[in-house]
Amino acid sequence: MSTFRSDFLRTLDERGFIHQISDEEGLDKLFATETVTAYIGFDPTAPSLHAGGLIQIMMLHWMQATGHRPVSLMGGGTGMVGDPSFKDDARQLMTVDTIEANIASIKKVFANYLSYGEGPRDALMINNADWLRDLNYLEFLRDVGRHFSVNRMLSFDSVKTRLDREQSLSFLEFNYMILQAYDFVELNKRYGVRLQMGGSDQWGNIVNGIDLGHRMGTPQLYALTSPLLTTASGAKMGKSLNGAVWLNADMLGAYEFWQYWRNTEDADVPRFLKLYTTLPMDEIARLSLLAGSEINEVKKILATEITAMLHGRSAAEAAAETARKTFEEGGLAADLPSVEVGSGELEAGIGVLAAFAEKAGLVASNGEARRQVKSGGLKVNDVVVTDDKQVLTLRDLTPEGVIKLSFGKKKHVLLRPA
């Protein structure tokens, strides 16, 4: 379909969120005529979502912005099973405590993108543990299990990859898609949910839910998936210099988050502006034209806009300013990530290797630090370290009273005497 009538689908379409829809026309009509409730499931496999999950959150955001009701479903129940879709190995089983802790932590981020409440268009946060944890096995098998054909489930790509590689798929994991399908139906019954969205890897699971709905008498349900995110050169989204790009502020600061987007590949800039910012489309079109000479300026706007949504406008601007001082003036920005060290320790002297590995945590081990010295990757106060026996003392403090440690061109940590 070339044009959608509903604001929601038109927005998603023009911004590049849509990979597949189960029934474009039907769904468009639904969105055009009523307030729709739709959900996306989030697995509590870590204490924070990372950049890869941002696209789902943005879809929920646009739902609300266009007058509908988004539901974020926490997988407190399904998390006990683990989604095997397109995975090679079974996941480590998580304890209930871990799952609950992860959910509590993940939740914090959503309020930055959605407004919650009791109104008809206020977002909902729901945990599928509410209905999954107390299921009666036999009842469940008879009411729900009988609608599933194992033959059909085995035919899904998400499972086939696992089987083709001759890797085992436990019965536990195999049940994941049944539970997810059941979630969809249950959410329809409880909250009138009509649509489930997700990454393209979720297509099979979502369609299963639609089928189950048919058999269990729900109204027509719909599926909408977003494209799998990779950068223009094919790398997976969401990994930064120091690891995963977490959304929770306590796991990744605003500065590092900003840096991640600042380093976007040229070819990705227009696409990311559409997906991850709420800038109007004509503004994005204008910025995309600048992509030649001023692309670096556009990348800063991109980074600042995305960071502002998550961490707040002032934190985003502070991050931009820190980066400007650090990279453009080659100077020393006081609010780079910093680590405190006892001034007594510094008086006694800290070996460079230990400073980089143990104190700043910029490298994984002393050995790694030693190797980096050999390839010239470490700098103290912008001077390349050439001797791995060098010792940092009070004399290395800059006039600002810190020691700047750099690993590569982009990673900097300040040592600050306590």
Place this chain on the structure above:
RNA sequence: GGGGGAGUGUCCCGAGCGGCAAAGGGGGCGGACUGUAAAUCCGCUGGCUAUGCCUUCGUAGGUUCGAGUCCUACCUCCCCCA
């Protein structure tokens, strides 16, 4: 239940006649070149109080001066038969 095959460096894949910190990829990281980009080229990719020491090849034992490599038991997975 019977028979056959497999598990290697804590990112992944994958070689490995009893002398092995273990080939080769991919990925990742650093350097050069650039624009905090991409592409390309070069280097690195167990730990440490380091001319040495310690820990690694599914787990636990055993043979041996010496075991990823041989033997035994166990665990897990795959395939065939029942």
